[in-house]
Amino acid sequence: MKIVVLCKYVPNATSERKFVDGDHTTDRVGVDGLLSELDEYAVEEAMKIKEAGDAQVTILTVGPAAAADAVRKALQMGADAGVHVVDDSLHGSDALATSLVLAKALEKVGEFDLVMCGMASTDGEMGVVPAMIAERLGLPHVGYLGDLTVADGTVTGRRDGDVATEHVSAPLPAVVGVTDQINEPRYPSFKGIMAAKKKPVETWSLADLGVSPDEVGLSAAWTVVGSVAKRPPRGHGEVVADAGDGGSRLVEFLASKKFV
Amino acid sequence: MSPILVLVDHHDGAVRKATTELLTIARRLGDPVAVVIGHGAEKALETLGAYGATSVVVVDAPDIDDYLILPRAEAMVAVAEKVQPSAILLTSNAKSKEIAAHLAVKLGSGIITDAVDVQPGPDGPVTTQSVFAGNYSVQARVTTGTPIITVKPNATTPEQAPTSPSMETVSVELSDLARTVKVTERAPRGRTGRPDLNEAAVVVSGGRGTGGDFAPVEALADALGAAVGASRAAVDSGWYPHAFQIGQTGHVVSPQLYVAAGISGAIQHRAGMQTSKTIVAVNKDEEAPILQLADFAVVGDLFTVLPQAVEEIQRRQG
Numbered sequence: 001m002k003i004v005v006l007c008k009y010v011p012n013a014t015s016e017r018k019f020v021d022g023d024h025t026t027d028r029v030g031v032d033g034l035l036s037e038l039d040e041y042a043v044e045e046a047m048k049i050k051e052a053g054d055a056q057v058t059i060l061t062v063g064p065a066a067a068a069d070a071v072r073k074a075l076q077m078g079a080d081a082g083v084h085v086v087d088d089s090l091h092g093s094d095a096l097a098t099s100l101v102l103a104k105a106l107e108k109v110g111e112f113d114l115v116m117c118g119m120a121s122t123d124g125e126m127g128v129v130p131a132m133i134a135e136r137l138g139l140p141h142v143g144y145l146g147d148l149t150v151a152d153g154t155v156t157g158r159r160d161g162d163v164a165t166e167h168v169s170a171p172l173p174a175v176v177g178v179t180d181q182i183n184e185p186r187y188p189s190f191k192g193i194m195a196a197k198k199k200p201v202e203t204w205s206l207a208d209l210g211v212s213p214d215e216v217g218l219s220a221a222w223t224v225v226g227s228v229a230k231r232p233p234r235g236h237g238e239v240v241a242d243a244g245d246g247g248s249r250l251v252e253f254l255a256s257k258k259f260v
Numbered sequence: 261m262s263p264i265l266v267l268v269d270h271h272d273g274a275v276r277k278a279t280t281e282l283l284t285i286a287r288r289l290g291d292p293v294a295v296v297i298g299h300g301a302e303k304a305l306e307t308l309g310a311y312g313a314t315s316v317v318v319v320d321a322p323d324i325d326d327y328l329i330l331p332r333a334e335a336m337v338a339v340a341e342k343v344q345p346s347a348i349l350l351t352s353n354a355k356s357k358e359i360a361a362h363l364a365v366k367l368g369s370g371i372i373t374d375a376v377d378v379q380p381g382p383d384g385p386v387t388t389q390s391v392f393a394g395n396y397s398v399q400a401r402v403t404t405g406t407p408i409i410t411v412k413p414n415a416t417t418p419e420q421a422p423t424s425p426s427m428e429t430v431s432v433e434l435s436d437l438a439r440t441v442k443v444t445e446r447a448p449r450g451r452t453g454r455p456d457l458n459e460a461a462v463v464v465s466g467g468r469g470t471g472g473d474f475a476p477v478e479a480l481a482d483a484l485g486a487a488v489g490a491s492r493a494a495v496d497s498g499w500y501p502h503a504f505q506i507g508q509t510g511h512v513v514s515p516q517l518y519v520a521a522g523i524s525g526a527i528q529h530r531a532g533m534q535t536s537k538t539i540v541a542v543n544k545d546e547e548a549p550i551l552q553l554a555d556f557a558v559v560g561d562l563f564t565v566l567p568q569a570v571e572e573i574q575r576r577q578g
Contacts (some may be wrong), residue, residue, distance in 0.1 A: 012506070014527050017392045024398075039511065089420040095371065096364060122508060123392075126373045127354075131329065135365040140440040142328065144354050156444075158418065159328075160502070162458070163271070167445035168328055174441075180509045181502050222370030223403035226386065229397045232545035234539070234553050239546070242560025247568025250540065251576070252555040257538055259484065259517050260573050 001055040001150070002112040006102060006130070007048045007074055009067035010036045010123040014080035015218060017123070023218055024225040025092045028064050035070035038118035040185035041178050042078070045076045046116050047184065049150055056080050058109060062090065062101050068201065075196035076188030077160055082201035083109065089206055092218025095124070099132030104209040106137065114155065115175040130145060130177050140170040262346035263315075264290040267336065267359065269306065269351045271448070273300025275307040278351040280418035282411055282533065283311035285378050286349055287421060288387055293317060294425070295339050297332055298305015298325055305427065312421035317343070321432045325446075329355065330438040333362035338432045340367060345406060347385050349378070353409040353458070360408050369405025376415050376514065376535070385409060393508070393527060394534030413458045414514050449503055452488070457504060460487035462517040465506055465533070467491035469544060469562055472499040476566035477521050481571040489533075491523045502534045507532035521562045523549025542566065 011017045011031040018027045033197060046057045057079040059071050064086065071082035085105050093101070106115060108212035120127035127143070134141030144166075156169040160179055172178075188196070206213060240249055254260045264286040279294075286292035294313040296304050301318040308316050319335040336359065348363065350356040352374045364371040375387035384407055386398045389398045403406070457463065464478035464486045474488070481488045490500035492507050506513060508531040518536035519574065523529060525541070525548055533539070534553065541554040542562045551557045558565050 013393065013531070017395070019396070081366045088354040091476050095361075099365070104433060119509070125508075126371075127357055127390075128364070128371065128373060130447070131358045131361035132365050135333075135362045138437060140437070141330070141358075142357055142441055142499060163456075164448045166328070166443050166447075168441060168443055170441040209432065221363075221374055223400055224403050226399045226401065228399075231390075231395055231397055233533075234555075236552070237539075237555035237557060239554070239557045239559060240567055241546075241549055242558050245568075246542070246558040246565040247570075250542070250556065250558055250565060250569045251572040253540065254484075254569075254573075257517070259538075260577055 001053065001114070003047070003049060003055050003057045003110050003114045004106060004109055004111060005039070005042050005057060005074065005079065005116045005118060006059050007039045007043070007061045007070050008036045008121045009033050009061060009063040009070035010121055013122055019228050023092060023227050024228050029066070030125060030150055033066055033069065034069065035073040036122045038120060038122055038180060041180050041182055042116040042118050042183040043074045043079060044183045045075050045178050047186070049144040050078070052080060058083060060102065060105055060109065061085070062105070070202055072196055073188070075199045075201070076192045077186055078192060081199055084201060085202060085204045085209065087206040089213035089217050092221060093216045094128055094221035095128050096132060096222055097216040097220055098127050099136060101206070101211055102129065103133050103136040104211050105204065106133065108204070108209055113172045114150065115173070116247045117175065117177045119177055130175050137191045140172065142168050142170050142176050143178070144194065145176055145178045148176060148178065148182070171247040262290040263293045263343050265336070265340060265343060265345040265348040266292050266294050266313070267350045267356060268294050268296045268304060269353070269356065270296065270298070270300060270576045273303025275304050276351070277418065278413040280307065280311045281413065281416050282349045282351060283308065283313055283481050284416050284419050285411060287312045287321065288554070289347055289378070289380050293343055294316050294337065295319065296518050305425065309423050309425045311418060312423055312545065313425045314423055315428070317427045318427060318429045319432055320429045324332060324434070325444060327439055328441040328443055329358045330362060330435045330441065332359045333366060334434060334438050335432045336363055337366050339430055342430060347407040347409060350408070350410045351411045358408050360410050364401050364408050367405055367408070367429070368384065370402035371408040372400055373410045375409055376417070378409060378415070390535050393531035412514065454481060455485070455487045457487045457489060457511050457513060461488050461515055462486035463506070463513055463515045464498070464519040464521065465489035465491060465523060466494055467522050467523030468493040470494060474500055476563055479570045480519065480566045481494070483570045491529050507543065511546060520550050521548055521566060524548045525553060556571060
């Protein structure tokens with residue numbers, strides 16, 4: 001069985017995230033970055049499939065040079081190989097262009113049974129790229145899986161939707177997305193960290209994928225950002241220490257705002 | 261006026277509040293055309309008319325509920341080809357965002373997700389999004405194709421504008437691919453008797469400080485007619501179901517009032533509630549980051565402050 005896990009290198013949410021002056025793109029260079037936390041669940045689930053049977057797990061990412069760190073982390077968790085699509089023309093690509101590049105890269109990877117993804121990135125949080133890839137490749141897609149089983153050429157699982165829980169099945173090859181409820185991602189072990197140093201990581205350019213630079217990047221995006229404004233910090237409100245009347249004072253405040 | 265497609269989010273014809281918000285927004289942009297997929301269109305008609313739908317398109321594909329996302333995207337393409345809308349609006353939820361993603365590729369159109377406001381502009385609809393845990397506000401628009409915009413619940417106050425919509429049925433031939441992902445079982449979430457978390461005007465949430473006892477949180481929620489939420493710490497401890505998690509990996513809510521009880525306010529949680537209009541916190545720890553965000557905060561024990569608040573609300577309401 002061959003599994004490709006899609007990973008994204010994102011700015012760390014606990015440090016200051018910002019936009020590049022001038023072009024309003026997410027600053028991915030001047031900030032502290034890492035493997036998107038939600039992608040770790042997809043890597044972990046791939047490892048579980050590998051450990052339960054036999055699977056070759058490849059990590060695929062599109063991103064700047066530093067995105068190699070995200071691939072490395074996934075390899076340390078136990079994935080077998082990595083592919084990093086890196087090209088200066090990709091700067092500012094929208095979700096549609098990103099999905100095009102990932103779809104072309106998957107075609108170049110060749111045979112696979114499962115493409116696994118997290119439920120969304122922790123920076124853009126759109127959660128649309130997996131469905132776009134499936135659409136481009138003509139593959140079945142199931143997102144938001146809270147558990148999954150692969151057997152007899154079929155993936156089945158529980159999809160945790162907004163208002164209902166659905167049990168779903170799809171034939172392989174398929175694109176699946178998993179939630180943060182599906183497992184508890186492992187920390188890389190010392191052995192895993194050492195082993196990752198010897199694992200192969202290929203670097204592909206757009207030319208390798210047959211994608212023209214005109215099809216990607218900021219100038220090819222089908223959306224445009226008009227303005228970006230930092231939200232003024234919330235005004236410091238009133239803080240009272242409970243002196244036996246905390247509940248009443250809380251209700252007084254709520255009443256002043258007409259909530260009671 | 262040009263047609264604006266609105267995908268109706270409903271359960272057997274019961275239209276969700278978020279759809280009435282979409283219709284209200286659609287009226288700013290053009291003539292709202294409501295698309296109903298699945299059973300119950302007749303029942304939905306009254307609500308859709310009340311909120312200004314000028315026409316209602318019913319998709320006839322009897323077995324569509326047996327499959328997941330793609331059939332709905334194919335149905336929307338069929339309707340879009342017929343109606344030629346100048347924009348397509350969907351609710352920002354898991355299902356509709358996936359439908360929107362398929363649509364964007366199929367129609368060759370730009371997509372914007374999670375808008376908290378949409379206004380008409382000289383070059384098409386202008387969206388406002390709240391990004392990076394609510395720290396930035398971004399205005400954007402689609403430049404290519406038919407703008408596909410998913411809008412977060414509570415983006416606007418639904419306003420009625422009664423019409424008598426015309427109704428027509430469009431038949432859709434599903435592709436073989438659309439029938440590959442089968443739904444073998446569907447169980448609606450258990451009803452709590454409380455408002456839906458994403459749509460509630462007031463949310464009361466509990467965190468680590470509850471120690472697993474959500475009774476005071478639920479009591480205050482009920483006194484305020486609110487939905488109940490939980491922090492990731494509370495959910496990970498198994499104290500409250502994941503379906504109620506507020507935060508980056510749970511629900512991102514933006515109610516009129518958010519009450520955080522026993523929640524420290526880690527970035528992960530703030531990302532899910534920071535854009536609430538009014539924030540109130542109750543926490544034992546005067547150093548808790550949530551106090552920085554709160555419009556009003558009580559430093560104290562939630563197990564005494566919350567019950568007293570409930571009592572006071574009941575006293576005032578007689």
